[in-house]
Structure formats: C-alpha cells, structure tokens
Amino acid sequence: MEHTDFEMFAGQKVAGKAVPMLRVSHVARQFGGRQAVQDVSLSVCPGQVTCLLGSSGCGKSTTLRMIAGIEQLDAGSIHIDGQLVADRNGSLRPEKRSVGMVFQDLALFPHMTVFDNIAFGMARDQRRTADVEQMLDRVGLRGYGAKYPHQLSGGEQQRIALARALATGPKVMLLDEPFSSLDQRLRSEMREFALDLLREAGAAVVLVTHDPDEAMMMADRIAIMDQGRVLQQGAPLDLYHRPANLAVAQFFSDLNLLPGKVSHGGVATGIGAISAGPLAEGTAVTCAIRPEHLRPARSTDGAACAKVSRIQKLGRENLIELSLPETSQKLRCNIAGSCDFKLGDRVTLDYDPATVMVFPA
Numbered sequence: 001m002e003h004t005d006f007e008m009f010a011g012q013k014v015a016g017k018a019v020p021m022l023r024v025s026h027v028a029r030q031f032g033g034r035q036a037v038q039d040v041s042l043s044v045c046p047g048q049v050t051c052l053l054g055s056s057g058c059g060k061s062t063t064l065r066m067i068a069g070i071e072q073l074d075a076g077s078i079h080i081d082g083q084l085v086a087d088r089n090g091s092l093r094p095e096k097r098s099v100g101m102v103f104q105d106l107a108l109f110p111h112m113t114v115f116d117n118i119a120f121g122m123a124r125d126q127r128r129t130a131d132v133e134q135m136l137d138r139v140g141l142r143g144y145g146a147k148y149p150h151q152l153s154g155g156e157q158q159r160i161a162l163a164r165a166l167a168t169g170p171k172v173m174l175l176d177e178p179f180s181s182l183d184q185r186l187r188s189e190m191r192e193f194a195l196d197l198l199r200e201a202g203a204a205v206v207l208v209t210h211d212p213d214e215a216m217m218m219a220d221r222i223a224i225m226d227q228g229r230v231l232q233q234g235a236p237l238d239l240y241h242r243p244a245n246l247a248v249a250q251f252f253s254d255l256n257l258l259p260g261k262v263s264h265g266g267v268a269t270g271i272g273a274i275s276a277g278p279l280a281e282g283t284a285v286t287c288a289i290r291p292e293h294l295r296p297a298r299s300t301d302g303a304a305c306a307k308v309s310r311i312q313k314l315g316r317e318n319l320i321e322l323s324l325p326e327t328s329q330k331l332r333c334n335i336a337g338s339c340d341f342k343l344g345d346r347v348t349l350d351y352d353p354a355t356v357m358v359f360p361a
C-alpha cells in the first residue's frame, strides 16, 4: 500500500474540556472476507489509559496495529493530536506518527547493548548519551547501559522495552499484552511501575489485554471487544456495576444466573423475588448476581433457602457452593476472610437488590 503524508489539521481546544490526543473513528478491517474489526471508535486523552479487553481473536491487536500504522484501514479514520494519520485512502508511516509500542515479546535487539536498544528509536541527531542515561534513570536501571538483553531479568527487559518506547517522547503509547510473559508477582509490580511511568510521560495509552483484572487495575476506560466490535466502553467500575448486557457482565467474574419471566414487575427466582425494573410484563429474563455479592448466613430458625454443597478455602477468600433445594441449581459465593460453614449447613441468603442485574434472555 502506498503511504502518503496527510496535511495537518489544527486540533481544536475546547475550553475546560480534555481534548483527545488519539481519536479512532469507526475503523474497520477485514481479512479474506472475514471482518476482524468493525466500526470501532475510541478517544484517549493525554495521560489516560484505555484498555481493549476481549478474548482471543476479537480484534484487539488489529485495532492496535491500525493505530500504530502497521495495518491498513478499510474504513474510518485515525487522528493523533488533531492530525489525520490514517483513513481508507492512505496512512502516515509508523515512525511519523509519534507512537511508541511495546509488544508481548518485547522485541529488544539481542545483539545491541541496553544503551543502543534505547537509542535506536531516537532520531540520529537526538541520540545524546545524557538522554539515554536519563531514560535509564527513569526506569530505575542507571548503569545498565553496557549490558545486553540476555544479561537482564524479565522485569528488567520489560523496563528497557518501556524506556525504548518512551525515549522519543511519543504522543501515543501502544501496549499489546506487555506483561503476559511475567510471573504473577512481577506482573503486578510491573503494572504499577508502567502505570506511574506512562502517566508521568503524559502519553495517550492504549493497552491490549485479555485479563479483566489487568484492565480494572490499569485503565481509566475499558472498551470490551467481541467479534471485532466494541460491546461497551466506559469507566471500569461503570462496566462492572452497570454492564450493558450479559456478555459484558461475564467478562469480569463468574456469575450466578437465574432464569425467569417478568410478572407484576418482578421475577420469581430461587433466591426470592427480584425487581424487573423497566422490563415489560412477560419478558423472559436472566437475573445475574456475582459470587461476591451473595451473603449466606447459617439458618437459626429453619428458614433456609439453600444448602452448602462444597467449600474451598483459599486463604484470602473462600468459595462456597450452595444448592437450591427446589431446582437443585448451584450458586457460588465468594467470602473474604475466615469462614466457618460446614458441608450440609442450611443457609439463608442475603444480597443488596442493587447488585442483581436483570437482562432480557
């Protein structure tokens, strides 16, 4: 494909409002007649992190590659800092977009020293020792310049990859599953480290992940993708508490699902009547409640509604499985801290009605 430079469009500043550094509008991409990305739109402000969250093959990396300039667009447009950098007619070269990238395999050059790896992305006339040293300082690896990548731990290589991507002062940073090869402890340490570094750098960040915990921890906004489309996007807690549909709700945790039908404004379920909100009379629905929102208590007066059928004590939390007598349906509860339930205990169930989500079936 032919690469063309687009003319600059002045980014309009709106008084008192953050202006997006990255604007992705209705982009689409297909491969061999199969739509990999359809009608995806995102806006990311400087210093903000947006996570593309979704299962394998849903189009996250393709979206990221289109922003990077290494994948063509079939439709839509991408603007960085007010400048049109790609649409279906052309695409500005990756190195001219002010974009930094960190991928899962990090792609450090094994035959180059740490110093040269960091300096590689910088324009020749900007390759000053002091600037590279400063980047090493920023990622906590002062004095590592003469080492080679194979002499570094996984976490140190990760820091160098971040330093290399940030060395050119990019307006947009793209990260594709950058922490997935690290063990769990190092992963959470690196997430915090990267978040502080990226916020300090002030770039607009797009992070691809299939890990909901990572998205919840790192994102200012999450866009949940499925089959090439964005199902819903918003602040992490909004998506968690107010998912638009069952598919979005299921991304964040296991759910206890209770089928029913709206009758007199409510739904009769094995755990009691649940308000149907605005759903019409007769609508078939699925009521969903997260395991951490169910609160079982040992029944003292025989008014039990469930029986403890399995207990797994994991230290920090306990997974309790309950069996509903009438339907034999199983429900899962997560209980933090200590827990003195025994198998066969008869329990009552309490929950905040606001935590029950009701979706048309």
Ligand SMILES: Nc1ncnc2c1ncn2[C@@H]1O[C@H](COP(=O)(O)OP(=O)(O)OP(=O)(O)O)[C@@H](O)[C@H]1O
Binding pocket: 031, 032, 036, 054, 055, 056, 057, 058, 059, 060, 061, 062, 063, 210
């Ligand atoms: N260059 C390509 N040629 C053909 N098909 C492709 C190409 N790149 C991606 N695809 C297909 O497009 C779809 C989306 O792929 P993509 O890599 O964007 O998904 P993803 O959500 O990032 O997945 P993962 O989490 O596994 O990396 C998949 O079905 C994939 O097989």
